[in-house]
Amino acid sequence: MTTYKAHCLILPFPGQGHINPMLQFAKRLQSKRVKITIALTKFFLKNMKELPTSVSIEAISDGYDDGGRDQAGSFVAYVTRFKEVGSDTLSQLIQKLENCGCPVNCIVYDPFLPWAVEVAKNFRLVSAAFFTQNCAVDNIYYHVHKGVIKLPPTQNDEEILIPGFSSTIEASDVPSFVISPEAERILEMLANQFSNLDKVDWVLINSFHELEKEVIDWMSKIYPIKTIGPTIPSIYLDKRLHDDKEYGLSIFKPMTNECLNWLNHQPISSVVYVSFGSLAKLEGDQMEELAWGLKNSNNNFLWVVRSTEESKLPKDFLEVLTPNFGLIFSKFVTFKFYLFNSSK
Known part of the structure; x- marks a missing residue:
């Protein structure tokens, strides 16, 4: 015992x-x-x-x-x-x-x-x-909580000086919750982490x-x-925990085999991985810009698009997409399988 x-x-x-x-x-x-x-x-x-x-x-x-x-x-x-x-x-x-x-x-x-x-x-x-999240992001929300960062930052603010940062950052570099007026209530919750x-x-x-x-x-x-x-x-990482190969807790059904099969058929260091997690929602024009940006990059890509976001994909984009060039998955893809695959 x-x-x-x-x-x-x-x-x-x-x-x-x-x-x-x-x-x-x-x-x-x-x-x-x-x-x-x-x-x-x-x-x-x-x-x-x-x-x-x-x-x-x-x-x-x-x-x-x-x-x-x-x-x-x-x-x-x-x-x-x-x-x-x-x-x-x-x-x-x-x-x-x-x-x-x-x-x-x-x-x-x-x-x-x-x-x-x-x-x-x-x-x-x-x-x-x-x-x-990392400490830099936490630090930004801390200074929002303290009122040091004025809301919302505007594009006219060329640079923002945040205590703790080694250099200034542009307003466009802060988390989107800080920039978007529509996210005011969510930002309030993020800032209240420090309450x-x-x-x-x-x-x-x-x-x-x-x-x-x-x-x-x-x-x-x-x-x-x-x-x-x-x-x-x-x-x-350090292999100190025996057989610790998986997170082992998921609300999604991973599409591991399908993704690995596709990745293993791609050239080494050729694939771009794109995922915005389980919460973020992109606007239609953002999805379109990202889609054509990936297509025009001439890089193979693996793009995880949740089923609730699929309708925002440009229809003509899907028509020109070939299986060997790009792969779009609507189900969960475990990032570590991509990270440690040589095709990335």
Whole structure:
């Protein structure tokens, strides 16, 4: 029987790109004899195509058990309801684990869900915020929160000086949520990641020091930052975790075999990989510009387009596309298979 040093409860935001890095971090903790429990929403669990066998999974509610974010109607409505219902169900889970003889010692949470800090404090638990993005992006949202960056930046602002950056950046280089007036409520949520960050014991960043030395050093003067990236399966990094080849948790059905078969028939270093994740939505004119840009680049490409975005593809573009030149997939493609394929 394994004797654990501690019990850590992991609370990710229910999105594939948020869960993957937190799961990889959890595997690292587990290798150090830390018991891991991951709390996922009921809707997310119902739609899982793959589940990890190495960690415990428990369900909480976001208030939308039947439809998740789509049922909420808007992103803001979703996170608002999640705060109300999630706080209660997370508290119930912590109490249940204690009653079962597996008390939680620490909560590692996604700062998209800042209310988790208050739950941790109520139970006198150690807490750590896990930022899934790099430190440069986190730093920009921090300065939006502090009012240092005026909103929205305009194209007339040729350069923006952000404390912690080694040089100025152009307004067009900041995240789109900062630039777009339509994203005001989402930006508010992103900035609010820092609303109670002074209460946490650690701030974990999915990056490594040498990649963003200046900005990490600057942020470390404000928060107790620990860099824990890159969070990818161990076999592609340091091979310290035996048989850690997969993320092992997915809401999508990966199209691994089809993609690998196509990639293996392409020349070495010839393929461009394009993906905007599971949340981003491009306008029709943006999709058209990207499509013809890929076509005119004369490079082979693998483009992941979600089924909900397929209607935005130019019809004449699909007509001229040949299988040997470009491949468009409407289902999930695991990035690591592309990254470690010689054709890329």
